Amino acid sequence: MLKKNFRMILDFEKPIVELEKKIAEMEEYARETGVDLSEDIQRLQKKVEGLRKDVYQKLTPWQRVQLARHPDRPYTLDYIQRITQDFLELHGDRYFADDPAMIAGIGRIDDFRVAIIGHQKGRDVKENLYRNFGMSNPEGYRKALRIMQLAAKMNMPVITFIDTPGAYPGIGAEERGQAEAIAKNLREMSRLPVPIIITIIGEGASGGALGIGVGDVILMMENCWYSVISPEGCAAILWRDNAKAPQAAEAMKLTAPDLLELGIIDKIIPEPDGGAHWDWDAAASTLKKYLLEELRRLVQIPTDELVAKRVEKFSKMGYWKEA
Amino acid sequence: MDWFKRKKGISSGEKKAIPDGLWVKCNKCGEIIYRRELQKRMYVCPKCEYHFRVTSKEYIDYYFDANSFEEFAQNIKPVDPLKFKDKKKYSDRLKEAQKKTGLNDAVVTGDARINGMPIVAAVMDFSFIGGSMGSVVGEKISRAIDRAREKRVPLIIVTASGGARMMEGAISLMQLAKTSAKLAQLSEAGIPYIAILTDPTTGGTTASFAMLGDIHIAEPGALIGFAGQRVIKQTIGQDLPEGFQTAEFVLEHGFVDMIVHRHEMHRTLARLLKILWYAEMPLPANSNNGNGSAEKASLDKATINKLK
Ligand SMILES: [Zn+2]
Numbered sequence: 001m002l003k004k005n006f007r008m009i010l011d012f013e014k015p016i017v018e019l020e021k022k023i024a025e026m027e028e029y030a031r032e033t034g035v036d037l038s039e040d041i042q043r044l045q046k047k048v049e050g051l052r053k054d055v056y057q058k059l060t061p062w063q064r065v066q067l068a069r070h071p072d073r074p075y076t077l078d079y080i081q082r083i084t085q086d087f088l089e090l091h092g093d094r095y096f097a098d099d100p101a102m103i104a105g106i107g108r109i110d111d112f113r114v115a116i117i118g119h120q121k122g123r124d125v126k127e128n129l130y131r132n133f134g135m136s137n138p139e140g141y142r143k144a145l146r147i148m149q150l151a152a153k154m155n156m157p158v159i160t161f162i163d164t165p166g167a168y169p170g171i172g173a174e175e176r177g178q179a180e181a182i183a184k185n186l187r188e189m190s191r192l193p194v195p196i197i198i199t200i201i202g203e204g205a206s207g208g209a210l211g212i213g214v215g216d217v218i219l220m221m222e223n224c225w226y227s228v229i230s231p232e233g234c235a236a237i238l239w240r241d242n243a244k245a246p247q248a249a250e251a252m253k254l255t256a257p258d259l260l261e262l263g264i265i266d267k268i269i270p271e272p273d274g275g276a277h278w279d280w281d282a283a284a285s286t287l288k289k290y291l292l293e294e295l296r297r298l299v300q301i302p303t304d305e306l307v308a309k310r311v312e313k314f315s316k317m318g319y320w321k322e323a
Numbered sequence: 324m325d326w327f328k329r330k331k332g333i334s335s336g337e338k339k340a341i342p343d344g345l346w347v348k349c350n351k352c353g354e355i356i357y358r359r360e361l362q363k364r365m366y367v368c369p370k371c372e373y374h375f376r377v378t379s380k381e382y383i384d385y386y387f388d389a390n391s392f393e394e395f396a397q398n399i400k401p402v403d404p405l406k407f408k409d410k411k412k413y414s415d416r417l418k419e420a421q422k423k424t425g426l427n428d429a430v431v432t433g434d435a436r437i438n439g440m441p442i443v444a445a446v447m448d449f450s451f452i453g454g455s456m457g458s459v460v461g462e463k464i465s466r467a468i469d470r471a472r473e474k475r476v477p478l479i480i481v482t483a484s485g486g487a488r489m490m491e492g493a494i495s496l497m498q499l500a501k502t503s504a505k506l507a508q509l510s511e512a513g514i515p516y517i518a519i520l521t522d523p524t525t526g527g528t529t530a531s532f533a534m535l536g537d538i539h540i541a542e543p544g545a546l547i548g549f550a551g552q553r554v555i556k557q558t559i560g561q562d563l564p565e566g567f568q569t570a571e572f573v574l575e576h577g578f579v580d581m582i583v584h585r586h587e588m589h590r591t592l593a594r595l596l597k598i599l600w601y602a603e604m605p606l607p608a609n610s611n612n613g614n615g616s617a618e619k620a621s622l623d624k625a626t627i628n629k630l631k
Contacts (some may be wrong), residue, residue: 106458169550169558174568175576179529179549183503187535190504191511206487207499207530207549214500228487228496228527233554237490238409253405264403264493311504317466317497318458319404 008071008208012055012063016274019048028080038182052273059223062230062246064255065231068202069165074284075134076103076161078120079201081285084109084116084292084317093142096176099169101132102140102148102212106156109288112295115151117144117212118161121202134203135168138181141211145185149174157295160212167208182211189214190314191307195298197291199269200224200256201276205233216310217294218264220256222271223249227254263317349373351544360502360516365585373583374542376522378424379431379448382481386519386588387444391436396466400427401459405492413490415609416604420451428459432467438593440601440622444470446481449523454484456528457491461498464532471514477600478516479592482533486526499531506535515599517592520547520570520579538595540588541570547579 009017021042028038059067080087080103087107091098106113119136122128141175144160151158167178189196189212196215204213205227208231220226229237231249234243254261256268269290276283298306347356351373361368365385366375377385383392407413421427429451435444447454456464456520464480471478487495510517518536520529523546530549533539541547548568556563566572570582583591601622 015572043426109519167549169555169561170567171555171559171567174548174555175572177534177576177578180578181532182530182549183499183532186500186503186531187507187510191507199615206496207527209494210499214504227493229489234409234489245531248409251405251407254492259493262492262494263499268587278422311508314497314501314504317370318461318494319402319491320458321400321402323398323400 009124010063010066010070010104012059013274016048016052016055016127019044023048024127032114034230035103038200049273056274060246060256061225061249061252062231064223065203065225065249067099067243067275067277068225070277071123071274073202074117074280075123076120076163076201076274079279079284079287080105080107080116080118083288084114086164087116090147093139093146095139095142097137097139099132099137099140099143100130101136101164101193102144104143104271106147106151109159109291109295112292113154113156115156115158117147117158118201119209119212121163129233132168134164135166136208136211137162137168137170137173137293138176138178140264141178141185142180144212145181148189148196152192152194155194157197158192159197159291160199160214160215162198162200162204162209162213164205164208166205167211179207180264182207183311185211187213190311193303193307195295195306196296196310197294199287199291200226200265201287203230205230214310214314216298216306216313217266219269219290219294220259220265220282220307221269221276222256222258223275225249225254226259227252291306326371336500337515340553341538347375347602349611350375363508367585372543372570372584373545374522376449376483378450379426379481379483382446382483382521383431383433383435383444385585386479386481386592387437387442388439392433392444393435394431394433395461395470396432397409398417399463399466401457404458404478404491404494406489406585407490407492414469416452416490421569424448424451426451429454430457430463432463433596434470435479437589437596440593440596441474441476442479443467443474444479444481447483447528449483454482454528455486455488455495456498457482458489458498459485460488461501462504464498465505468502470515472509472512475514477514477596480516480532481519481521482522482524483527485527488526496527499527502532503504503535506532509535515596517595519588521545525549525551525568526579527615534578537599541573541579542585542588543570543582545570546592547573568625581601583593612626 025179026037030126039306084107089105103118106115119134119135120131120133198215200220234248235244259265272279272282350366352371354370366377403414430447431447445464515537517538520541524533573579
């Protein structure tokens with residue numbers, strides 16, 4: 001189970017990782033010396049499994065936020081690689097630039113031709129500078145819309161993967177209309193005449209996430225967060241103290257179970273024990289299973305009905321009283 | 324100027340929607356202005372033409388025909404779906420804002436007229452929790468859009484908002500999608516929508532209905548943008564250029580059609596509505612819905628005469 005070369009271990013993961021290390025050492029020792037330690041190893045493995053279940057069933061919202069940001073978590077391209085065939089990435093918004101923080105392309109998932117759109121983070125400093133830490137500029141949203149409209153023309157369902165700390169807050173982004181680009185996507189996605197399946201695979205912050213987040217079904221992987229602002233941003237504004245992010249995470253109800261209860265998302269996709277970063281292949285295979293299920297269901301719905309239901313779905317969101 | 328500073332009852336207009344006091348200091352040029360005069364000038368500085376922030380009540384007075392505004396959906400009230408609490412409870416913040424403003428939430432919706440021409444209006448109010456958009460704002464804007472579509476009259480939304488309301492978490496984020504989806508339907512029905520962007524219009528409000536108008540009009544000097552300036556400064560680690568995210572900046576970059584002085588807004592809206600919707604003129608043979616359609620709301624005689 002333990003992937004070698006983990007670059008980051010979260011505090012609450014430490015006891016698990018230490019036990020795993022110990023097991024690895026004992027296995028090594030047994031191999032070298034021929035001493036039979038299998039009983040001890042088995043006992044420890046059981047302990048690790050128990051510990052893992054224990055830790056991950058009691059995660060706080062803030063711990064989930066940390067898992068969602070785990071630098072070893074699979075990103076959009078990691079999933080695309082594992083669930084699609086013949087994927088072709090397409091580039092550029094045709095107005096200004098290509099945005100490496102947003103992936104867009106076409107390919108197949110088994111029997112379905114699909115367009116796939118997703119935020120893309122980098123794994124190391126160099127790649128993160130290139131990917132702008134998964135924060136899109138207006139060009140990213142415009143490229144996304146261009147490929148979605150291509151999908152509509154070719155009658156292909158659209159799949160999007162949300163994983164962003166937010167749309168990029170920069171001077172150029174404002175000059176080139178970050179808000180307009182996101183707003184237009186919201187409007188056009190609401191009436192795109194093909195099925196749209198949204199999955200939150202990591203972080204979902206604000207308009208930057210929603211800019212590719214309007215669809216017929218909203219799935220969310222187990223250890224993700226989705227809200228109107230990051231917990232740090234919320235803490236800075238309402239508590240006037242960034243360090244209150246854990247409290248903000250609690251108050252904002254940003255975890256998958258909370259959002260399911262509030263009617264914001266439709267389904268939670270379970271992750272491998274300990275989180276998607278422990279087993280990319282298993283995480284991808286579950287994701288694929290869910291996507292195929294939704295694809296099979298959605299392609300049967302007539303277009304007019306599909307779009308009407310999509311608008312109705314978002315129209316119902318909100319809580320108020322009327323005297 | 325020292326004499327003025329010591330004078331009683333002077334207040335700066337900063338942040339507050341309308342400052343209290345008999346005398347008001349201009350945020351831009353520092354001029355001390357007698358409140359009565361400022362009121363007469365629609366809260367525009369007589370010296371430098373700075374547009375003060377005003378509440379929904381003033382915008383309704385300034386932009387629409389006198390006494391033409393008839394409110395609807397006024398009984399929609401906010402709840403606290405997350406039981407949200409930071410330093411304060413959200414439910415207490417709501418109560419305080421309601422008491423302070425006399426409003427239920429940060430938008431007022433109604434039927435109104437401009438030179439007799441019927442419109443449906445939604446006017447936001449920055450004095451109610453920064454004009455933030457939660458469920459009630461999303462629902463009332465959506466109802467205004469639906470009403471404009473059903474009655475086949477133009478829609479005008481006046482924006483004054485810091486963005487989505489954090490205390491409703493992801494629910495407030497979804498109001499961006501909800502209002503934008505409704506605007507897609509309005510657009511398909513061929514009904515014009517004019518967005519008037521006032522100070523300030525930022526965050527999720529800009530990233531949804533504020534940027535989806537057929538016509539975008541800004542008040543001079545209004546702050547209009549997506550990301551907050553503090554956040555941008557922190558991210559890029561440098562100072563922001565002069566005039567960044569002002570109405571003039573977004574005009575230069577192509578995101579608003581025009582900047583219109585508060586004193587000219589009513590007249591400009593009348594001209595736009597007449598050309599876009601209410602003037603009776605021969606149509607191109609292939610025209611479908613939109614201007615000139617038989618399905619347009621009918622005008623009374625007086626209005627028709629005015630248009631001729
Ligand atoms: Zn002045």
